[in-house]
Amino acid sequence: MHSKWLLFVLVIFISCSDQEKESDVSETILSDFLQLNTNKELDEVIACAGSDRDFNSVSIFYFPEAGSFDFRYYETDDVNVNPDDFSNYKLKNLPINGVFGNKLSAFKREEQHEAWGIVTYQTNGKLHKSNPIRLKHLSELTDYNSNITIDNSTSLSPKFTWQASTGNTDAIYFQVLLEENDNFISGTYTFDKFFRYYDTSNVVLTINTTTPPELEVANNYQFIVLAVSLDNWVNSYSYTNFTAE
Incomplete structure (x- = not known):
């Protein structure tokens, strides 16, 4: 009886440990989001960014392929990081507008500091990710x-x-x-x-x-x-x- 109880406790401990490991992986950090989707083929997103005409905001333009969904924008805290280290990017909740006759879309960003950004979305069986985008609305206005x-x-x-x-x-x-x-x-x-x-x-x-x-x-x-x-x-x-x- 004692050995059965010990085995039960061990199974529960291992199960809880696995859940804790899974909970450490979130979708709010880009590197974790990519890890969660390693079963999908990695593909590209055509994207760029520029300061808006009023110079008070930035538009992050991207081309959403047919059938795309789950549009996300990740950003670093500042520009003084390695832009190819995806653990530096955090998910941002930004509004999306249609542009150029709604053929392209754009995240609207109003924060003043410069940073690096990356756009992601999904299509069937694929996770699409843009190259890093350097936001320069303070140093190099469009x-x-x-x-x-x-x-x-x-x-x-x-x-x-x-x-x-x-x-x-x-x-x-x-x-x-x-x-x-x-x-x-x-x-x-x-x-x-x-x-x-x-x-x-x-x-x-x-x-x-x-x-x-x-x-x-x-x-x-x-x-x-x-x-x-x-x-x-x-x-x-x-x-x-x-x-x-």
């Missing part, structure tokens, strides 16, 4: 400008050209084309400081699932370029409205 040149010499195939951001730290350029009513038309990435609609010869990445439609004569559109640095900060946000010719 420059909003309309410095875009349009060449309409080819009918309904305008060529858009822009300049490098001040500081010349641009790594890639994200181009968005919207209709006047904010409907999303196209989203592409180039290393070049130009893009012709819809010529993909210099496009290195696209978020378009199908070939975008032809432009329509006399319709009004907006063209936007985000100049993104290697650490995923939006150096500049250039935009222009135009009428298709």
